[in-house]
Amino acid sequence: MPRFLSHVVSTVGCWLLLAWLPAPAALAQTKPAPSAPPESLIPLPQPSPHVVLQHAVGLTDIVVDYHAPSVKNRVIWQGLVPYNQIWRAGANENTVITFSDTVRVNGKKLPGGKYSFYVMPRSDQDWDLVFNRVTTHWGAEGYNEKDDVLRIQVVPEASAHHETLLYWFSEVTTSSAHLNLSWEKKTVSLFIDTNVQARVVAGIEKAVAARPNDWQLLAQAAEYLVQNNLNGEQALKYINESIRLQDVYLNNWIKARLLASKQDYDTAIVFGRKAIKLGEKDDTTFQNQLPNMRVALIEWQSKAY
Structure with a gap:
């Protein structure tokens, strides 16, 4: 074969080979992708299920957010839960207790807020129950007494x-x-006092200030104070103003009961009789209350004379 034809054949062969080979990017795409850990596609129950317990105490909402482990034939105290060490009082991340308002816990003031809750159990001493301001730890990891x-x-x-x-x-x-x-065979308890009466009285004062000419609101305010034996003088002011605005059986009966609570039975009888006289026969509430009103009048009369 002549030399120039040999060169042509060689050159054409190279071009054909280059045309057949994939581009570098294509070569890169043919490399196997690194394997990633497979995601679980099966819904599985948690060994320590998540629990959210919520309860209203007075006007305060209390929420306990925790994970609940089981005994499973294990030794719990001084086993799974060592003595003299801080314990998360649950499983997994922090047990968190939230109070919507300031409370007293075993007589000690605790401002409203969200707290991690820990327990330090002991074999021969009282246990420590701890409210901690940091709520983002995993269990007791990173816990700081400060x-x-x-x-x-x-x-x-x-x-x-x-x-x-x-x-x-x-x-x-x-x-x-x-x-x-x-848990297991032990229980620890906290006494939580919400001081609800102070909050209610403050709410009453605010509501009355906003609507001073609402006779029903004034009667309701006086009724609460009478029922809970709170601030009798303020209750008397409320009910007198209610009667001035609208003289009906309801507020007269509240005043009668208030006076009886002050042992002013003579005046209580006067307002009690007036309440019965003002009551309307077609008023179901009045008719249901009437027997108790008559019984109360008899009782007051026995104490007055």
């Missing part, structure tokens, strides 16, 4: 077996409750 807002001592009580850790409320009233933590 961030404690309140630390109180309680005596743990023996209890029936609780397989799963449980927070629960008991002895709930309009102003207080016990918050309990039970």
